[in-house]
Amino acid sequence: MTPSANNLKPVPPLTEADLKLLRIFRAVAEAGGLTAAEEALNIERSTISRHLQNLEARLGEKLCFRGPAGFQLTMFGESVLRASSLADDTLKKIRDDLNDARNILAGDLTIGIADNCLSNSGSKVSEALAAFRSIAPDVTVHLSIHQHDSLLAHMLDRQLHIGISGMPETNRQLQSVPLFNEAFRLYVALPFGQPAPAMAELIEQNYVLVTRDRDPYSSRLSQRLNMKRKAVASGLEAVATLIAAGGYVGLLPTHYVQTLSQFYCFVEVADAQAFAYEVTFSLLSLRGHPLPPSGQRFMRLLLTLMHQDAAGGFSLQAAS
Known part of the structure; x- marks a missing residue:
């Protein structure tokens, strides 16, 4: 009471x-x-x-x-x-x-990223972390992988200083800076050398459509194709695992498929260009809550590397 x-x-x-x-x-x-x-x-x-x-x-x-x-x-x-x-x-x-007055970077830096950024050649997150480690050895970096809604919740709860996500962000509490693109295509898994099937063939053969949990793109695809049989996956690796099993069709990033090409034969559906799309990954931070100096320095490093890569090359020394 x-x-x-x-x-x-x-x-x-x-x-x-x-x-x-x-x-x-x-x-x-x-x-x-x-x-x-x-x-x-x-x-x-x-x-x-x-x-x-x-x-x-x-x-x-x-x-x-x-x-x-x-x-x-x-x-x-x-x-x-x-x-x-x-x-x-x-x-x-x-x-x-x-610490900033003494030109020292210390403390904790929390960063959340979407899954499978590592295999995207446009992402320079690893290079930025390498450069950051060399100039800020006393900062403890906490790196975690999230689906978008989880990343958003952690950002708003201020459990993350920085987020990197491929979902469009309209929340006014967050500010975003575009970083790199990711291309998605519709794939099936086939024996090596077998020609790419058409969508009508897959429907006739009772293929199962894989939708990604809480992913608006695969949800819209499900509505457009109106396939009777569906499976729900959480995360890109779960989507790829189902497709690799055979009898499933789903959306995957082209760069991710390339990393798996030595193990599995993922083939783009022949007449599915209309379902292809790209997403832009952005750097997210919370409005009204300035980043610690370590966060500001990491953001500058990452954006510098992205700019240098777009200009035809980059160097860690220049980015530092």
């Missing part, structure tokens, strides 16, 4: 110990509960519970409900979560500014 206004006491001056408790509370809130936060914090559940009780005693009000019914923040807990995020971000910015 929330104390009445007459019984409320002001929050005391916060100490370094309070900041530690606020960080623990933030981790619990973002994880969605004490059990889920155990691994992230590397602290036993009983200890986390005791820290939350201490923080509630310090602040004078309940922060969350926790128990068999689940975990839920109180209204005051929501306010404390926003305040703890602001405090953490402010301390990080102070540290970054002090």
